[in-house]
Amino acid sequence: MKTCRLAILGVTGAVGQEMLSILSEKKWPSNNLRIFASAKSAGKKFPFRETELVVEQLTPDSFNEIEVVLSALDNDVAQRFIPIAVEKGCLVIDNSSLYRLNQQVPLVIPEINPEDISSQNGVIANPNCSTIIALMAIAPLHACYPIQSMIVSTYQAVSGAGIKGMEELTTQTHDLQMNKIPQPAIFPRQIAYNLIPQIGSFDEEGNTSEELKLQNESRKILHHQDLQVICTCVRVPVIRSHSESITLFFEQDLDVSQVKVILSHAKGVKVVDDPLNYEYPTPLDTSNQDLIYVGRIRKQPIGNQTAISFWCCGDQLRKGAATNSIQILESYLKDYA
Amino acid sequence: MKTCRLAILGVTGAVGQEMLSILSEKKWPSNNLRIFASAKSAGKKFPFRETELVVEQLTPDSFNEIEVVLSALDNDVAQRFIPIAVEKGCLVIDNSSLYRLNQQVPLVIPEINPEDISSQNGVIANPNCSTIIALMAIAPLHACYPIQSMIVSTYQAVSGAGIKGMEELTTQTHDLQMNKIPQPAIFPRQIAYNLIPQIGSFDEEGNTSEELKLQNESRKILHHQDLQVICTCVRVPVIRSHSESITLFFEQDLDVSQVKVILSHAKGVKVVDDPLNYEYPTPLDTSNQDLIYVGRIRKQPIGNQTAISFWCCGDQLRKGAATNSIQILESYLKDYA
Incomplete structure (x- = not known):
């Protein structure tokens, strides 16, 4: 798997935790992963492979050294931060429902329509679980x-x-x-x-x-x-x-x-x-x-x-959310990065 | 509600118990009700209105003084006893699936096809719950x-x-x-x-x-x-x-x-x-x-x-089974008995 400077937003939620676990299974390099959540979770530590990752507070400055964002934020928080991440040049793979029907945003299940990734303008939406x-x-x-x-x-x-x-x-x-x-x-x-x-x-x-x-x-x-x-x-x-x-x-x-x-x-x-x-x-x-x-x-x-x-x-939580997002990431890194 | 000499077969099961409870709500006369089950439950007592009813062992001789039978027996036991009850002149309202598709047997939901009761030849089948x-x-x-x-x-x-x-x-x-x-x-x-x-x-x-x-x-x-x-x-x-x-x-x-x-x-x-x-x-x-x-x-x-x-x-257990059977009984007693 190719790598990049990756961030998980909303890491303390059920989908964020699953993303962390899947990236660990896939041996994602720990020095290429940062994890973010709200202020109340900042400082919390999660084991990741042979080390620990520390939760950082999500702020508008969080994206300066990030290439790809896996967002597991709820709609209201996603609405605030995703435009900032895109503005800073990140590709955002988004689990909220905000952008799914936006015609500028591909909605992707990698086994079905991976080619739609090519039309992304900074956001790729992850479909609803069902x-x-x-x-x-x-x-x-x-x-x-x-x-x-x-x-x-x-x-x-x-x-x-x-x-x-x-x-x-x-x-x-x-x-x-x-x-x-x-x-x-x-x-x-x-x-x-x-x-x-x-x-x-x-x-x-x-x-x-x-x-x-x-x-x-x-x-x-x-x-x-x-x-x-x-x-x-x-x-x-x-x-x-x-x-x-x-x-x-x-x-x-x-x-x-x-x-x-x-x-x-x-x-x-x-x-x-x-x-x-x-x-x-x-x-x-x-x-x-x-x-x-x-x-x-x-x-x-x-x-x-x-x-x-x-x-x-x-x-x-796996194929319905976190796994599909990480498959989008893999597909993007392999064919479009 | 008209009355008759009534028996419940399989009174210890979930549907039999519900039949007992509904008949009690409807103030069915306790001296017009006998309750039957297998030998291992014979002698067991159940409260019924102001009294108690004693479970009798179901045998081929159980039907001699019965007019209508509410059967909550499983298919295998029903197969043995229902023909005997019919032979003895009882009307059997049957909850098993044995007779439901038999062309000689009406299959009745009283709100829908009560008129089908008129074609009964000793058995009226209660449909499946779903x-x-x-x-x-x-x-x-x-x-x-x-x-x-x-x-x-x-x-x-x-x-x-x-x-x-x-x-x-x-x-x-x-x-x-x-x-x-x-x-x-x-x-x-x-x-x-x-x-x-x-x-x-x-x-x-x-x-x-x-x-x-x-x-x-x-x-x-x-x-x-x-x-x-x-x-x-x-x-x-x-x-x-x-x-x-x-x-x-x-x-x-x-x-x-x-x-x-x-x-x-x-x-x-x-x-x-x-x-x-x-x-x-x-x-x-x-x-x-x-x-x-x-x-x-x-x-x-x-x-x-x-x-x-x-x-x-x-x-x-109610409208899906026991209630529907007792509604068939009421409809039969009112219009056909």
């Missing part, structure tokens, strides 16, 4: 057999709401065992032993921002503006892998065997689909790793169209 | 605007696997807090903090028996043999309300406001759909009661068809 996980399975099929529409129901882990989201699930579960009434803080309702059909905020038609992300980001990444998406996003009491039940409508007929061949050869995807031997993906089996797992692949007749249904799972 | 919960919302719409197809992803509570299923979730959660590795017994995988995309057994095309029930039972109840169903059933770590993410394709155009009007007037259905005020159904809010809650109602364009999506939740 978009990445769905498209890793959908894009290879769409490349061979164009899809017209997709109907998606998600089962999303609490890690999507960060460290505090994960803590809220375990705290509520513990409270219930102690006969204490759980108090929702991060999620709008109790999440322990419950489901919440709301992720993000609602528009006037009753869609959540999370549901619209899947539609709009999929259209941009696949370069398929006519793609029709019906999506229902649901938070479930699972720690860190998202799952999605997906039905695709194709323009032409195809069979389950063709789907399996295509997905078996798709980079970053693992087909686990032997139900008679109880083999199918679950969120627990697919956590703490980078592959997107696909199973329960079935062909279903609907009207005169061919529909293919499947179930996929992938770690929301 | 079928009842979905159709309570779908049937009133279909009656006004015929549907062509439905795409359903379920989020099914552990109560569907009975008392042992509920215990397995809480035991596994407790084990994890004690740093013990959970041991799956009832479910094929760990269910605590996990999802299992398998309910029932698989056919050669990769559909589960639970998924096929939704298709085949819906066709029979709606008298709509051409109905096309795509269904993915998933077990989730929730105690007792099932949830379903449903997309319906209609033959003609209709709007969200029409859907809301129809469902607001549908018996047994409650529309909770004010997302801007965080009002939508969750499994926790909809447990321990009889209504099916519908929310997140949206209209989505797909091709040149009108699709309506919604999210519904309902208690699996």
Whole structure:
């Protein structure tokens, strides 16, 4: 892996921590990495390979000696600092939703549209987690057999709401065992032993921002503006892998065997689909790793169209966020730096 | 409520217990109710209104003085005893899946097809829980605007696997807090903090028996043999309300406001759909009661068809099983006894 003067912004969050861990696995040189967060975390130390890195306070002067920024900042803080980083000449790989639909900003999943990186003007956006996980399975099929529409129901882990989201699930579960009434803080309702059909905020038609992300980001990444998406996003009491039940409508007929061949050869995807031997993906089996797992692949007749249904799972913090960002970094350094 | 000489078979299970509780709420006369289970539970006592009922061992002679049987027996035991009860002249309202697709046996949700009761020949079948919960919302719409197809992803509570299923979730959660590795017994995988995309057994095309029930039972109840169903059933770590993410394709155009009007007037259905005020159904809010809650109602364009999506939740043991059986009993006693 080529290297550069790299910074992680928002290193204390769930995605920032995952970025640190993945860079360590990839043996990124510690003298080429600086880590930033808000003033209250400055001075905190994190082990990195054979050494320790010290968190620096993020300020407008943080970018003077940085070439590439991996940002895991929330939208509000990202909005303040990313323009400064770009102004200072950095390339920013951004995990917020701020720039994803900006026409000047490529939105990239490296297995799917790495060539879009070439059009960057200082920012490359990392897609939303549920978009990445769905498209890793959908894009290879769409490349061979164009899809017209997709109907998606998600089962999303609490890690999507960060460290505090994960803590809220375990705290509520513990409270219930102690006969204490759980108090929702991060999620709008109790999440322990419950489901919440709301992720993000609602528009006037009753869609959540999370549901619209899947539609709009999929259209941009696949370069398929006519793609029709019906999506229902649901938070479930699972720690860190998202799952999605997906039905695709194709323009032409195809069979389950063709789907399996295509997905078996798709980079970053693992087909686990032997139900008679109880083999199918679950969120627990697919956590703490980078592959997107696909199973329960079935062909279903609907009207005169061919529909293919499947179930996929992938770690929301890894391929859904940190891993994809670092793959963008690798792709950029290899082909464009 | 009219009365009769009634028996509950399988009273010690989760559905049997719920039947007992609902009959008590409805002030069923205790001297007109006998309760049966296997030999190992005989002699066990359950409180019922102002008295106690004693569990009797179920034998071929149990039916001599019984007019109507509410059966919550598993398929294997039901297969042995239901033909005997019918032979003895009882009407059996059966919760197993044995007779549901038998053309001589009506399959009834009293709000939807009560008139089918008239064709009974000794057995009336109670539909599968996820079928009842979905159709309570779908049937009133279909009656006004015929549907062509439905795409359903379920989020099914552990109560569907009975008392042992509920215990397995809480035991596994407790084990994890004690740093013990959970041991799956009832479910094929760990269910605590996990999802299992398998309910029932698989056919050669990769559909589960639970998924096929939704298709085949819906066709029979709606008298709509051409109905096309795509269904993915998933077990989730929730105690007792099932949830379903449903997309319906209609033959003609209709709007969200029409859907809301129809469902607001549908018996047994409650529309909770004010997302801007965080009002939508969750499994926790909809447990321990009889209504099916519908929310997140949206209209989505797909091709040149009108699709309506919604999210519904309902208690699996109540309306999904015991309540529906007792409503069949009430309907039978009122109109056909």
